[in-house]
Amino acid sequence: MSRFLIPAAIFLALAGVLYVAVVHSPNKSTMQSALLGKPVPEFSLPVLGNPGLTLTKAQLAGRPWVMNVWGTWCAACRDEHQTLLDIAGQNVLPLVGLNWKDEDDAALEWLRQLGNPYSVVAVDRDGRTAIDFGVYGAPETFFVDADGRVQYRHVGAMTAEVWQREFLSRLPRGGLP
Amino acid sequence: MKRYCRQVVLALLGAWLLGVSLHSVAFDIEAMPTPAQQKRYDALIHELRCMQCQNQSIADSPVGLAEDLRRDVREQIIAGKSDAEIRESMVARYGNVILFRPPFEPSTAWVWLAPFVLLLVGVVVAVRIVRQRTSMVAEDDSIVNDETQR
Numbered sequence: 001m002s003r004f005l006i007p008a009a010i011f012l013a014l015a016g017v018l019y020v021a022v023v024h025s026p027n028k029s030t031m032q033s034a035l036l037g038k039p040v041p042e043f044s045l046p047v048l049g050n051p052g053l054t055l056t057k058a059q060l061a062g063r064p065w066v067m068n069v070w071g072t073w074c075a076a077c078r079d080e081h082q083t084l085l086d087i088a089g090q091n092v093l094p095l096v097g098l099n100w101k102d103e104d105d106a107a108l109e110w111l112r113q114l115g116n117p118y119s120v121v122a123v124d125r126d127g128r129t130a131i132d133f134g135v136y137g138a139p140e141t142f143f144v145d146a147d148g149r150v151q152y153r154h155v156g157a158m159t160a161e162v163w164q165r166e167f168l169s170r171l172p173r174g175g176l177p
Numbered sequence: 178m179k180r181y182c183r184q185v186v187l188a189l190l191g192a193w194l195l196g197v198s199l200h201s202v203a204f205d206i207e208a209m210p211t212p213a214q215q216k217r218y219d220a221l222i223h224e225l226r227c228m229q230c231q232n233q234s235i236a237d238s239p240v241g242l243a244e245d246l247r248r249d250v251r252e253q254i255i256a257g258k259s260d261a262e263i264r265e266s267m268v269a270r271y272g273n274v275i276l277f278r279p280p281f282e283p284s285t286a287w288v289w290l291a292p293f294v295l296l297l298v299g300v301v302v303a304v305r306i307v308r309q310r311t312s313m314v315a316e317d318d319s320i321v322n323d324e325t326q327r
Contacts, residue, residue: 010298031228034272041270101241127245134270136228136242 033142033153034134040148041132048099048121049108055096055122057148064171065094067142068118068158069130071102072110074138080157081114087163088117092171097121100130100138143167207251214254221250221260225267226275234277 035041040057047053068084070077088095097118099107104123111121124130133142134153143152143166152166209215219236225246227238235243235250246267253263264276273279281289 006302031272031274034268034270127241128249131242131245131249132270134272136271 035150040144043129045122045124048123055120061148064145065096067096067098069098069100069135069138069140071100071138072106076157077139080139083158084117085115094119099123101127143170218254222247224277
């Protein structure tokens with residue numbers, strides 16, 4: 001009897017560890033953002049289609065906003081595009097695009113063809129701002145609260161379900177001022 | 178016929194080796210202004226994880242993000258940041274997971290302790306097996322002794 005006790009105990013311990021690990025990471029490629037609860041990094045980037053204009057963190061302060069990191073080279077970005085258009089149609093939260101390591105012409109053509117869900121798109125041609133946000137693959141979508149703090153980061157294509165569960169639920173009760 | 182075979186094999190091997198060596202230099206690791214900075218740069222980029230291809234360091238990966246992170250390290254060294262400050266800035270943006278040697282913290286303790294716990298389990302199991310076998314040998318001996326005495 002005791003012959004099986006120790007292997008069984010080891011098996012259960014290992015199974016427990018693996019269970020916890022699996023439950024805590026629903027998608028093995030998804031990592032929690034290191035920026036959660038911290039202020040959005042400073043940035044100052046040209047606006048897509050209007051390079052004379054600059055978008056900064058300060059301009060977005062005072063109300064919650066969502067930043068979606070995308071590029072025309074990113075296949076999953078195409079997959080989530082319709083969802084982004086639907087989200088934009090709800091008109092609840094401003095959707096700021098971060099066009100990551102892309103070409104302006106390609107990005108503009110993409111928006112012309114597929115539709116533009118973004119209130120504004122900032123151009124991060126050399127990827128410095130993306131690094132400051134801890135981005136490691138597109139698409140990624142951040143929820144920033146009215147105090148300018150990152151409250152959530154979703155890695156991978158946005159879905160209606162994720163939008164409802166992780167983004168809309170983080171809005172202050174009673175909607176926006 | 179046999180001779181040709183050997184030549185073909187050698188040619189293939191040569192081509193493969195060339196391919197392998199070309200592959201490893203397919204991207205340039207950028208040079209630093211001074212040898213001292215170069216040494217720190219080489220060390221740092223080998224201990225930072227390429228977040229896109231998680232089991233490679235940013236020194237070993239040709240992907241765009243690794244290139245951008247190497248540039249970030251390079252610029253911070255030139256700006257006069259210490260190795261500790263550079264590591265901190267990486268952790269602040271990407272979390273502990275970017276370090277191949279994470280710091281010892283409550284959340285990372287198991288990473289450091291698990292090998293020793295497993296080693297201990299191994300030692301206990303080994304000791305038990307050895308004891309069991311020894312006692313079996315002893316029993317065998319006693320049987321042999323009984324036989325000879327009879």
